[in-house]
Amino acid sequence: MNLQEYKDIFYNGLWKQNPGIVQLLGLCPLLAVSSTVVNAVSLGLATSLVMALSNLSIAPIRSYVPNEIRIPVFILIIAVLVTVVQYLMNAYMYGLYVVLGIFIPLIVTNCIVLARVEAFASKNSALPSAMDGLAMGLGLTAVLGVLGAMREVIGKGTLFSGIDLALGDMAQGWVLHIIPDYKGFLIAILPPGAFIGLGLLIAGRNWLNLRAAQKARSKPAPTPLASPEAAQG
């Protein structure tokens, strides 16, 4: 594996094959916890950690797992890792643990985790697999974070509310009141707000891709073909 391949892995995870706005996998937590930035990013990072660890631990043993039972074994390993993360959060980040609640154990059922194990870790060696898990997780976290910021500013007029749950009492004063004396816009906080916000993000990504493709076409390039991405996005 050379540097270019690692770059590709990160480019895929963060943009080209972003799990949140391209593959549209793992929407359950995406829609449920993205009502504030802190919740969204926290669950995103927990998912990234699980994805990196599950890819890292499954890649080295991939040749020892018979094909017929690979799915149960993969799920078993993912479930163990999620439970470990849950214990650690329960022990050392109790406030956040209470807020994220049921969504931590639900990381097991998040299809993006198994998807990356099946699509990448079961075919590649340990280090690139771990990087793939991390990159895909961070891509999801970025989408969650942007969606959380949109919903929080529009719905509550604040940013980073509840940050003290993640970083301890010293962070209590870090909440930004973007719009003072805001009455709130309920629909942004409720689940429909997540769908609308996600739709806008997907539209935004497609628009960027189309614009890039048009630029490439208008240039007198030797190959006047639009980039393959435009067709795909």
Next chain:
Amino acid sequence: MKRIARSTLQTAINLVFFAVLATAILASVFFLTRDAIKKSEEAEKMKLINQIVPSTLFDNNIIKDTLTIPANELLGTEDNTLAYRARLKGEPSAVVLESIAPDGFSGRIWLILAVRANGELAGVRVVTHKETPGLGDYIELPKSPWIKNFDGKSRAGYKDADWKVKKDGGQFDYMAGATITPRAVVKAVNKALVYFEQNRDKLFAPSPQQSPRPLAGEGKL
């Protein structure tokens, strides 16, 4: 036939191996984090209790001085809960009770309330609820100081008819557009105070029993 049996057996052994490995990892992490988890749960409980029981009211270890209360209709509980007793120089000064308002706008509202020995409320807090964000969630302290209306109230000062929101002819404020939520909370607090009146002596009786159990709201999220 023999070959199929052998490969089946091998696959089964493989699966068992991974299951045993997974169990071993989980068991060891469980034991490694058990004390830290217990500590952070107690710290969280203490934080809530400190909010509603002024520290001048007790010098005992509240977390350990508990009494198990069986499920009770007045408290709205369907399971055993713990009462935490505050004592000052050995004299009972306040008790912390858990109560459930069953009739919130979106289901149950878990409350924790501290009653002074004279029947006056020291404070009430909402532990868990599912009320509409931005509408019914003003019963939470970070959202609004509404819940502090209960401080210092007692059944000696307010008659039964006063334990209602103003819309229903009672004494408690509410916010337009969300009456069901405060109605449920006020009703539950009043009922919990009735429970306190009826069981005052039992609640403060010294008991050697010490079996910490999580608050009713936890684990039922």
